Amino acid sequence: MTTENQIESAYLLARERYSQMGVNTDKVLERLAKIAVSIHCWQGDDVGGFERPMTKLAGGGIMTTGNYPGKARTVDELRDDLDRVLSLVPGTCRLNLHASYLENGGKYVERNEITPEHFQGWIDWAKSKGLGLDFNPTYFSHPKADDGFTLSSADEGIRRFWIEHGIACRKISAEMGRQLDSCCVMNVWIPDGYKDTPVDRKGPRERLAQSLDTIFAEKPDRDYHLDSVESKLFGIGSESYVVGSHEFYLGYAVSREILLCLDTGHFHPTEIISDKISSVLQYLDEILLHVSRPMRWDSDHVVTLSDELRAIAEELVRGDFLERVHIGLDFFDASINRIAAWVIGTRCMMKALLIAMLEPTRLLRKFELDGDYTSRLAKLEELKTMPFGAAWDYYCLKHNVPAADEWLDEVKDYENKVLSKRN
Numbered sequence: 001m002t003t004e005n006q007i008e009s010a011y012l013l014a015r016e017r018y019s020q021m022g023v024n025t026d027k028v029l030e031r032l033a034k035i036a037v038s039i040h041c042w043q044g045d046d047v048g049g050f051e052r053p054m055t056k057l058a059g060g061g062i063m064t065t066g067n068y069p070g071k072a073r074t075v076d077e078l079r080d081d082l083d084r085v086l087s088l089v090p091g092t093c094r095l096n097l098h099a100s101y102l103e104n105g106g107k108y109v110e111r112n113e114i115t116p117e118h119f120q121g122w123i124d125w126a127k128s129k130g131l132g133l134d135f136n137p138t139y140f141s142h143p144k145a146d147d148g149f150t151l152s153s154a155d156e157g158i159r160r161f162w163i164e165h166g167i168a169c170r171k172i173s174a175e176m177g178r179q180l181d182s183c184c185v186m187n188v189w190i191p192d193g194y195k196d197t198p199v200d201r202k203g204p205r206e207r208l209a210q211s212l213d214t215i216f217a218e219k220p221d222r223d224y225h226l227d228s229v230e231s232k233l234f235g236i237g238s239e240s241y242v243v244g245s246h247e248f249y250l251g252y253a254v255s256r257e258i259l260l261c262l263d264t265g266h267f268h269p270t271e272i273i274s275d276k277i278s279s280v281l282q283y284l285d286e287i288l289l290h291v292s293r294p295m296r297w298d299s300d301h302v303v304t305l306s307d308e309l310r311a312i313a314e315e316l317v318r319g320d321f322l323e324r325v326h327i328g329l330d331f332f333d334a335s336i337n338r339i340a341a342w343v344i345g346t347r348c349m350m351k352a353l354l355i356a357m358l359e360p361t362r363l364l365r366k367f368e369l370d371g372d373y374t375s376r377l378a379k380l381e382e383l384k385t386m387p388f389g390a391a392w393d394y395y396c397l398k399h400n401v402p403a404a405d406e407w408l409d410e411v412k413d414y415e416n417k418v419l420s421k422r423n
Helices: 004-019 025-032 075-086 115-127 155-179 202-215 247-256 307-318 339-355 359-369 373-385 389-398 407-417
Strands: 037-042 092-098 131-135 184-188 224-232 257-263 287-289 325-329
Touching: 004 025, 004 075, 004 389, 025 155, 025 339, 025 389, 037 131, 037 257, 037 339, 075 115, 075 339, 075 407, 092 115, 092 325, 092 389, 115 131, 115 155, 131 287, 155 202, 155 224, 184 287, 184 325, 202 247, 202 307, 224 247, 224 287, 287 307, 307 339, 325 339, 339 389, 359 373
Parallel strands: 037 092, 037 325, 092 131, 131 184, 184 224, 224 257, 257 287, 287 325
Antiparallel strands: none
């Protein structure tokens, strides 16, 4: 068991090492504590939602694999699980909700009829925790999405239904932001596309643009609500053609002055979004990130401290983009303890930000501008073995959460006392 004295002693040594490079670790930790990471609710119940008792949502390119026991079956159980997660994660968090996680009192409410009242319980809970909320319309796993088309459907009635759903969700998002006095980012992702090669690629995209324009027609109070659109390369059942491609949404976001969502799993396996951030922010005021870990496809594995995760964080820090980027997580794994999955992914995102912020960016940029690429490379490699772990443990200690892997004992205890009894 790591003691408080050991953590503090290790941090003092690390602080001295970093100060020799001109990095003030105390200020870095203060800054890190102000960066919010939006935790996604759907990791806790395998993207099930609560529209109907024990609903199993599927389709639209979304699939959760695994049958680890103890998933949340009710809103109260999901909140209990989130409480446990929040107790094991340092710093500032938000909660990201899907429309299918409403509280309907056991009575089914159609998606185009949902109101802020159906999320008042979540708003009250978030307020009690000092959290902000983010929101997503749910455009999948519904009879009116069975043919794979929603906002781009050729059927005007289907299209109208989903437009009404989007408008209803905007009102909910704005009310969340207003009550919590914290701007809510509402992200639109749809599964629309064809399994095989289409003849008409233009028509669905024209209809999608018209639908989005109708949804976004009313100008929001940007202090409380922001709109975002999210692309995808392909999905299950839409392998050949996705209506909402990256190029479509990039053009739409720039021309309509809304946010673009970059999801780490929604591009070709050889593409990385760390290289896209500085490009899109040349033309957009803000963007949204959905951070997951693709494994050969958009499999949404639990986020780990990978090279790409570190590269994303480095780009945010080096480009001074932290004030313009909203960071959200998006993964779902039912093969391991769901609480642990949440904690691992969230802590890794925060670790990546810490590592990036501990970098002597000004010095590295000087090497680069001077053409001293030898020093740049040498310094970047030396940074990889700097004692950022000591700074992380100290950060956890100061936020009263377990350091190192000590959080796992609490998760195991929660599994034995709570999760195991859900079966």
